Amino acid sequence: MKTCLIVDDSAVIRKVARRILEGMNFKVAEAEDGAKALVQCSDAMPDVILLDWNMPEMDGYDFLRALRQSPSGGSPKVLFCTTENDVGAIARALHAGADEYIMKPFDRDIVSAKLEQVGFPAQANAA
């Protein structure tokens, strides 16, 4: 089973995203900011990270830059999932190492489509 770490300071967003991802056969873990997410990644690197931008302690952008510089930090597919929806923010995220970008609000179809684009078609995640 593929693993996904949801990094978002909103418990509501984490709950909604968890429901969507578990419905797609992902094993889901959660972190409420970038600093906690980095610790979790050092313990067990997930296959996919769904990453908010604005969070306390360490925001998504700084988390991503730190992740990509860490050992094995290049392997997870990172999907930014944020209300920062302007072109400049998207370009910055890609430059920092994001693989895809989800603009909030999102729904299951968007998450599914974006995961497929980074190599995780819905029906294949149980393998």
Next chain:
Amino acid sequence: MTDVEFDFLRAYLKTRSGLALTAEKRYLVESRLGPVCRRFNLATLHDLVGALKTPRDPAVEKAVVEAMTTNETFFFRDRTPFDLFKDVLLPEAIVRRAAQRKLRIWCAAASTGQEPYSIAMMLQDAAPRLAGWTVEIVATDISTEVLEKARAGLYSHFEVQRGLPVQLLLKHFEQIGEQWRISQGLRQMVDYRPLNLLHPFDALGTFDIIYCRNVLIYFDAPTKGDVLGRLSASLSPDGALLLGAAETVIGLTDRLVPSPTHRGLYNQARAAGARLASPVAPPLRRVVGL
């Protein structure tokens, strides 16, 4: 809505759009035509049926057909037909049409434009190989309303996130408030025209590649056969027809055959027969086990 009124609407939609509604789709008629009633200040579906009978109002007729048309689409929908275009059909066409330097593509159920624009993006990426070529994308749909949206090329953030990689969003779209507009260059590559597939379309000319995906499923078998036969007549002898995943030509026409190698791709039966008869065609050796 009485049974008689439902039967009238079924027959009406079948004649005008080819839509074959089963009795179980009664709920669909009620849910989609309710807003049409409100738009034209008609109290009930009974009144709408009356308005369709006499005297006929073209605006009501058009609204009824458009309301019952399914316009579900997104960029690079199902992915495979577009990978096939980029990796197989376009490179083959560039070789086959090297002398004419002309390529014609038809999206026969273009809806709000995501399919033709997906093709246009791939053609723009291939621009260096197509320098000096005339490339046409003709995109048709029965609904003038969706064609207006397609021409405008303006999409919500939900629409640009379904199927479109974010890199292509940045490359080809301009952000306008909460919406995203596809570039003028891509908009100019697509020629949108209203067309009912039940009506003759030979005036459009001959195409090298035809996308007619997820529309035949709404037709009954004789209508599917008729449309497929006429699509074959509009397809060049070595052309490619792409249908939706739930669609086929089998049992509907003998003028087209499935590609032996690519699902959803169909070729002219005569051309396929000629390839099989050719002693130099590599597939022949495999087919006959030589």
